[in-house]
Amino acid sequence: MKIGVDVGGTNTDAVVLGPNGVLGWRKTPTTADVYSGIVSAITQAIADAGADHTDVDCVMIGTTQFTNAVIQRKSLLPVGIIRLALPATSAIPPLTDWPDDLINEIGRNSYLVGGGYEFDGREIAPLDEKAVAEAAVEFRRNGIGTAAITSVFSPMNGDMERRAAEILQNEVPDIAVSLSCELGQFGLLPRENSTIINAALSKLSGHVVQAFRHALHELGLDVPLFISQNDGTLMRADEVQRYPVLTFASGPTNSMRGAVYLAGIQDAMVVDIGGTTSDIGMLRNGFPRQSTNFVDVGGVKTNFRMPDVLAVGLGGGSLVREGGQFVGPESVGYELTSRAQCFGGDTLTATDIAVAGGWADIGDRSLVRADKATINAARACMRHLLDVNVERMKTEAADLPLLVVGGGAILVDWQVQSVSNVLRPEFSSVANAVGAAIAQVSGEVERVVILNDANRDSILDDARQEAKNKAIGAGATATSVEIIEVERIPISYLPGNPTRLRVKAVGDLPI
Amino acid sequence: MELKIEDVDDLCTGAAFLGAGGGGDPYIGGLMVKQELAAGRKIEIIDPDGLDDAKLIIPTAMMGAPTVLLEKIPSGEEPIRALRVVEKELGRRADATMPTEVGGINSTIPLFVGARLGIPVVDGDGQGRAFPELQMETFAIEGVAGCPLGISDEKGDTSLVMTSDNHRMEWIARGITIRFGGTAYFANYPMSGADVKRSAVKHTLTLAQRIGEIIHNSRSRKQDPFDELCSFLATTSYAVARVIFDGKIADVDRRTSEGFTLGSVSIDNPNGRCVIEFQNENLIARADGEVLAIVPDIISILDAETAMPITNETLRYGQRVKVMAVGVPPIMRSEAALRQFGPQAFGMLEAYHPLE
Numbered sequence: 001m002k003i004g005v006d007v008g009g010t011n012t013d014a015v016v017l018g019p020n021g022v023l024g025w026r027k028t029p030t031t032a033d034v035y036s037g038i039v040s041a042i043t044q045a046i047a048d049a050g051a052d053h054t055d056v057d058c059v060m061i062g063t064t065q066f067t068n069a070v071i072q073r074k075s076l077l078p079v080g081i082i083r084l085a086l087p088a089t090s091a092i093p094p095l096t097d098w099p100d101d102l103i104n105e106i107g108r109n110s111y112l113v114g115g116g117y118e119f120d121g122r123e124i125a126p127l128d129e130k131a132v133a134e135a136a137v138e139f140r141r142n143g144i145g146t147a148a149i150t151s152v153f154s155p156m157n158g159d160m161e162r163r164a165a166e167i168l169q170n171e172v173p174d175i176a177v178s179l180s181c182e183l184g185q186f187g188l189l190p191r192e193n194s195t196i197i198n199a200a201l202s203k204l205s206g207h208v209v210q211a212f213r214h215a216l217h218e219l220g221l222d223v224p225l226f227i228s229q230n231d232g233t234l235m236r237a238d239e240v241q242r243y244p245v246l247t248f249a250s251g252p253t254n255s256m257r258g259a260v261y262l263a264g265i266q267d268a269m270v271v272d273i274g275g276t277t278s279d280i281g282m283l284r285n286g287f288p289r290q291s292t293n294f295v296d297v298g299g300v301k302t303n304f305r306m307p308d309v310l311a312v313g314l315g316g317g318s319l320v321r322e323g324g325q326f327v328g329p330e331s332v333g334y335e336l337t338s339r340a341q342c343f344g345g346d347t348l349t350a351t352d353i354a355v356a357g358g359w360a361d362i363g364d365r366s367l368v369r370a371d372k373a374t375i376n377a378a379r380a381c382m383r384h385l386l387d388v389n390v391e392r393m394k395t396e397a398a399d400l401p402l403l404v405v406g407g408g409a410i411l412v413d414w415q416v417q418s419v420s421n422v423l424r425p426e427f428s429s430v431a432n433a434v435g436a437a438i439a440q441v442s443g444e445v446e447r448v449v450i451l452n453d454a455n456r457d458s459i460l461d462d463a464r465q466e467a468k469n470k471a472i473g474a475g476a477t478a479t480s481v482e483i484i485e486v487e488r489i490p491i492s493y494l495p496g497n498p499t500r501l502r503v504k505a506v507g508d509l510p511i
Numbered sequence: 512m513e514l515k516i517e518d519v520d521d522l523c524t525g526a527a528f529l530g531a532g533g534g535g536d537p538y539i540g541g542l543m544v545k546q547e548l549a550a551g552r553k554i555e556i557i558d559p560d561g562l563d564d565a566k567l568i569i570p571t572a573m574m575g576a577p578t579v580l581l582e583k584i585p586s587g588e589e590p591i592r593a594l595r596v597v598e599k600e601l602g603r604r605a606d607a608t609m610p611t612e613v614g615g616i617n618s619t620i621p622l623f624v625g626a627r628l629g630i631p632v633v634d635g636d637g638q639g640r641a642f643p644e645l646q647m648e649t650f651a652i653e654g655v656a657g658c659p660l661g662i663s664d665e666k667g668d669t670s671l672v673m674t675s676d677n678h679r680m681e682w683i684a685r686g687i688t689i690r691f692g693g694t695a696y697f698a699n700y701p702m703s704g705a706d707v708k709r710s711a712v713k714h715t716l717t718l719a720q721r722i723g724e725i726i727h728n729s730r731s732r733k734q735d736p737f738d739e740l741c742s743f744l745a746t747t748s749y750a751v752a753r754v755i756f757d758g759k760i761a762d763v764d765r766r767t768s769e770g771f772t773l774g775s776v777s778i779d780n781p782n783g784r785c786v787i788e789f790q791n792e793n794l795i796a797r798a799d800g801e802v803l804a805i806v807p808d809i810i811s812i813l814d815a816e817t818a819m820p821i822t823n824e825t826l827r828y829g830q831r832v833k834v835m836a837v838g839v840p841p842i843m844r845s846e847a848a849l850r851q852f853g854p855q856a857f858g859m860l861e862a863y864h865p866l867e
Contacts, residue, residue: 085584087586087667088585088665089585089665090587091543091546091584091586092543092546096546097542097545116583118583118692119576119578119583119692119693120693124665124692153582153583187581188581188583189542189581289829392831395830395831490766490772491578491579491693500578
């Protein structure tokens with residue numbers, strides 16, 4: 001039996017998951033110390049399941065703590081930044097295009113030094129070890145306790161970054177070091193940005209992971225702890241402590257994956273209706289379709305992909321105006337329970353329409369002041385919003401159901417165009433925690449290769465094997481590991497057919 | 512006209528549109544230009560029609576793989592050193608620089624050079640869009656010599672290429688680019704103000720900026736970006752633009768051959784399928800065996816919602832797109848021009864029929 005936990009800004013949810021589905025669950029407020037909220041949610045969820053602590057095999061936690069810290073500019077450390085690249089790259093130094101208020105937290109302690117690789121693996125210049133040591137001395141003098149090291153083409157070869165880390169740690173023994181090669185993916189600037197943010201979070205990540213461990217300890221759970229990462233797979237807690245940025249996009253991924261699991265299917269459109277907006281996405285084989293764009297976190301372009309989600313201004317708190325002609329995008333948001341008419345407030349909201357129309361039963365129907373015409377018009381307006389936007393996000397002709405989840409799911413009682421049927425899975429209010437609990441572990445390989453007929457098979461086989469080994473290293477059982485993605489993108493405008501190869505494997509945890 | 516920092520994103524988006532699927536993402540170049548402007552340097556874009564005939568203009572650009580550029584960002588000295596190589600050979604300083612190619616990343620390199628050296632940038636280029644090779648220039652078609660060509664990398668290496676054959680110029684420079692690490696920066700087609708007036712595709716930088724402005728802002732003006740693009744382009748020397756297909760990407764097929772990314776993308780809608788073949792840039796769009804548009808006319812695949820251009824590297828199954836075709840100015844449609852970059856130059860049998 002597994003436990004999935006979602007630690008959000010407002011609520012901490014826990015679910016107990018057995019082989020056949022959800023056994024118990026609990027939603028509790030997130031606490032300032034994080035861990036006591038987790039303890040209380042897990043304790044009550046286990047009780048709800050009628051189970052015992054000794055039945056728990058492992059705990060999976062999804063968290064938005066790190067994303068929130070960056071967005072709110074909280075708990076960020078000043079970072080020593082080293083880029084191994086000279087004589088290249090000086091046209092765009094680190095932190096270019098960053099918001100000023102974030103630079104105020106991070107500082108401007110950046111050093112460009114000799115080093116880096118060419119696309120074909122040659123060195124641009126040898127690593128300037130002396131310059132790295134000098135930077136280290138400066139970091140120590142300025143009391144900087146965390147550093148980000150990025151080298152050109154390090155996803156292909158991380159040796160220089162690792163050597164620079166060694167030099168840094170010789171000079172400043174307790175410095176925390178983040179390496180860009182560990183964060184994968186080509187594109188120097190977004191990768192460097194992610195590495196810097198990662199370094200800035202190094203203290204918070206220690207605290208958060210400690211809080212998670214503390215919670216498990218207090219519960220008497222001596223079981224493996226995993227944390228969900230961006231792509232919907234899991235990392236070990238000690239890895240998250242070193243690479244907290246890998247959790248940035250895990251929230252929407254978990255919620256969508258949890259929803260399809262709860263519905264017992266693999267392919268679906270999903271709409272998650274909250275208080276102010278509806279997030280619409282598409283899942284294939286249990287995974288959300290990824291956006292082609294990079295994620296912008298707190299005004300910084302990172303190298304992570306998010307599920308391709310369209311936010312539409314329709315939620316439980318959406319304002320209904322002009323006799324139901326317009327619904328949203330303005331919303332009473334979290335004040336729904338005080339301002340909506342069905343709760344005794346003075347504002348007509350989308351929730352009131354559903355209550356007055358008789359297809360939702362919350363609050364007091366008799367308090368809602370909306371005539372039949374308004375109800376019909378508002379319903380048509382909401383219906384149109386979903387029809388158009390679900391159709392927009394549905395990128396193939398196949399017959400797919402629509403899963404309606406989230407607190408605002410009660411708004412919908414009609415058929416939506418372009419989907420086969422509308423489903424409201426049970427337990428969908430804790431879909432996020434379920435998404436964490438069902439996740440697998442993964443391994444990924446990315447490199448530039450020169451493919452020809454003679455070597456194609458062996459190069460692809462090697463990359464597949466390496467990705468599988470990484471997944472096994474991350475905790476997957478060898479028999480369950482499979483390759484789920486092989487991407488080959490030719491590098492244009494260069495003779496010799498160099499190709500960017502990316503292979504990803506996933507596997508199950510041994511439970 | 513002085514280029515402002517807030518104009519740069521518009522110009523880059525317009526340049527990606529004119530890149531016809533290729534030309535490289537102008538993201539890095541745009542950041543380089545913004546960095547210069549933020550540091551207080553100025554960029555003056557000047558009208559080619561107002562150029563003194565005797566001035567010396569030396570275009571600057573980058574060549575090689577945009578994918579490599581995303582990792583190995585330049586130092587910024589490369590295009591300047593390349594320009595100096597040509598100046599030294601000619602024994603004369605450049606009065607201005609200009610793009611060889613307005614489509615993609617190469618719209619930005621001369622802006623950067625102009626900012627660093629304090630020389631103006633001529634509002635025009637030699638391709639009016641993006642093409643993959645250095646001889647595919649209206650400058651060449653109108654008799655301007657490609658060489659001397661200066662080329663440089665971040666390490667400070669430079670090379671001077673002298674040949675009277677522009678195809679050989681391309682061949683040699685491409686070989687050097689590999690040795691330079693996959694990207695290189697060059698200056699070529701040095702010419703007089705009179706040559707520019709005669710041989711350039713004019714006003715393409717301001718055109719790119721305006722295209723980007725429409726794509727970014729038409730929605731907030733409550734306009735349809737596609738309609739607005741078509742009506743705007745109709746007032747320019749490109750004369751005609753329209754959406755030739757609207758649908759979802761059903762298939763992307765890519766392979767490489769000697770520096771070209773060859774392939775095709777299939778786009779489906781309930782009425783049929785449009786297939787676009789590309790060779791770095793989009794070359795031909797067909798539906799039901801009928802040619803909808805063909806090179807040198809511009810075929811750009813745009814996000815169906817935002818009208819943001821999608822480069823061929825980022826085409827993905829399932830994207831909703833609109834395909835827009837744009838005619839090209841008369842200087843790009845002459846017989847000599849079509850020999851250089853018409854359908855036959857890319858090995859196609861179809862004759863060129865200008866978009867109507």
